Amino acid sequence: MSPLKVAALGLGAMGSAAAATLARRGCKVIGFEQLWRAHNQGSSHGDTSAIRKAYVREEQYASLVLETYDLWQKLERGTGAELLREIGGLVVVPAGGRTLARSIATETNYGIPHEVLEPAEVTRRWPRMHPPAGTATFYERSLSIIPPEKTVATHIELAIRHGAELHFNTPVNWWKQTENGVEIVAGDRVFTADKLIIAGGAWSEDVLAEFFPVKAERLFQVWVKPNIDTAAFSVAHHPRWVLENEDGRAAYAFPILEGQDAIKLAFTAGTPADRSDLQRQAFAGEVEALVEFMSQLVPSIRGQGAARAAACFSAKAQDDKFVIGPHPHANSVIVAAGFGSHGFKFVPVIGEILADLAVDGATKRDISLFDPQRFVR
Numbered sequence: 587m588s589p590l591k592v593a594a595l596g597l598g599a600m601g602s603a604a605a606a607t608l609a610r611r612g613c614k615v616i617g618f619e620q621l622w623r624a625h626n627q628g629s630s631h632g633d634t635s636a637i638r639k640a641y642v643r644e645e646q647y648a649s650l651v652l653e654t655y656d657l658w659q660k661l662e663r664g665t666g667a668e669l670l671r672e673i674g675g676l677v678v679v680p681a682g683g684r685t686l687a688r689s690i691a692t693e694t695n696y697g698i699p700h701e702v703l704e705p706a707e708v709t710r711r712w713p714r715m716h717p718p719a720g721t722a723t724f725y726e727r728s729l730s731i732i733p734p735e736k737t738v739a740t741h742i743e744l745a746i747r748h749g750a751e752l753h754f755n756t757p758v759n760w761w762k763q764t765e766n767g768v769e770i771v772a773g774d775r776v777f778t779a780d781k782l783i784i785a786g787g788a789w790s791e792d793v794l795a796e797f798f799p800v801k802a803e804r805l806f807q808v809w810v811k812p813n814i815d816t817a818a819f820s821v822a823h824h825p826r827w828v829l830e831n832e833d834g835r836a837a838y839a840f841p842i843l844e845g846q847d848a849i850k851l852a853f854t855a856g857t858p859a860d861r862s863d864l865q866r867q868a869f870a871g872e873v874e875a876l877v878e879f880m881s882q883l884v885p886s887i888r889g890q891g892a893a894r895a896a897a898c899f900s901a902k903a904q905d906d907k908f909v910i911g912p913h914p915h916a917n918s919v920i921v922a923a924g925f926g927s928h929g930f931k932f933v934p935v936i937g938e939i940l941a942d943l944a945v946d947g948a949t950k951r952d953i954s955l956f957d958p959q960r961f962v963r
Contacts, residue, residue: 589614590734592944593770593779595758597623599734600922601785602741603937604944609748611941615665616779617750618772620757620789623742627943632807632896634840634850636826637931638675639698640689640731644907646955648692650935653951657934658732667740673841674825675729676708676715678883680832681722689724701725714818715827719881729826731840734930741937763916781944782919788901790923803856804865805898806875809848812886816842819849828854829883837880848893849884851876856927859899866897882922903961910939910956920944921958 594601597619609615642777658670679685690780693700702724717723734892746752759771761782768782784790788802812819821841830836840850853876860867873892881888903909903924913919920943922936929936935951942949 588590590781590945591616591767591779592783593617593759593777594783594785594934595766595770596620596785596787596789597738597742598785598787599738599933600787600925600936600940601783602738602745602921603749603933604783604785604940605752606741606744606748606943607674607937608944609750611945613941613945614779615745615748615750615752617745617752618756618758618770619752619754621753621755623739632705632850633843633846634731635734635930636675636729636731636838637670638726638842640693640700640724640726641694644955645747646952648696650932650951652696654932654935655728655730657938658730661744661934663739665740665744667736669732669737669740670730671732671821672728672730673821675726676712676723676825677726677830678708678717678721678723679830681720683722683830683832685830685863686722686724693724693726696937699727712818712824714812714815714884714886716883717886720832725825729939731821732930733827737930737933740824741933763918768916769917780918783922783940783944784919785940787923787925788899790921800901800924801904802859802899802901803926805852805856805861805900806868806872806876807850807852807896807898808868808876808892809846809850809894810873810877810887810890811848811893812884813888813890814886816847820844827883829880831879831882835879837876839880839884845857849887851880851887853879854927856898856900868892868895877887893962898927900926900929905960908956909958909961910936910943910953911958912943914958914962924956 592608592613594605594617597617605615605617708715709725761770767780770777818844821843823843826840828838836854857962909924939949
């Protein structure tokens, strides 16, 4: 019997993970990426992403994030790439609020080591941190950081090593389901496959518009140099941190990586974006607002400008949940979309899920929350 032939539309975080997993399982894989290999025009770039076990969303997310830790380590062992780095994570939120309660509940339910810290203890451990009045703080030692660009490149290399045929700078013009599978026109060629995985990121609406109500978003990232004691924010000595205010607005920050000299900051929520004209430069006052917000916790960045900046481009479903499963109108097509700004931590497990769906038609993981059928009326 001939191996199953699976095509992947999009070779960013999720598409490259699916391609690598399928190729490793012995499938014949072809993949298409409209831009260059491991590019910086979508959402999988910016030096660092984070993964934490104390997940505050629905139960399906919490169970997947625990599994994905093991899969990140498996990917490292299988490729020799250094990807997952434990640095710890600090979250500063309004005392008695929902975020604190749900985080502690998740940590308790799953036996995740954590500490609830008094503000004075936070400052004792990390002297440049001064939690605002009325906040509560908890610390999760197992929070880790992951390099997005290196991860995508690693999956691409792994897929090629196992025989995948990957086409870059090759947009897909259209696809259609046929009696025997799927026909795809990419560049000036026609390709066929048994199954098609659509993982187009922020461009998913171009090929899923008939049922997927997408919200394209711009997430702006800024690297800022502290005005004193840069060494105190070294990744070797400082955790990642999040600050949330009473209104639910939140921003996160990453410590300074080796070879760099600035802290990375971003608000957790993006702003509406035009996919045809993404603003990659700072809007007026954008850097100042972000720095001022985070300086409530870290005064030593107050008034500092951006050493550099970058815009990520992502997409969410209207209900802000992932979209994973068979296409509602094409049973040879599998959809992976709507990962927004928090999907990257799930990359290895999403790759496994997409491979399961392509090969077996089902997966052992509970993905009912993400079913594309919820958009069909």
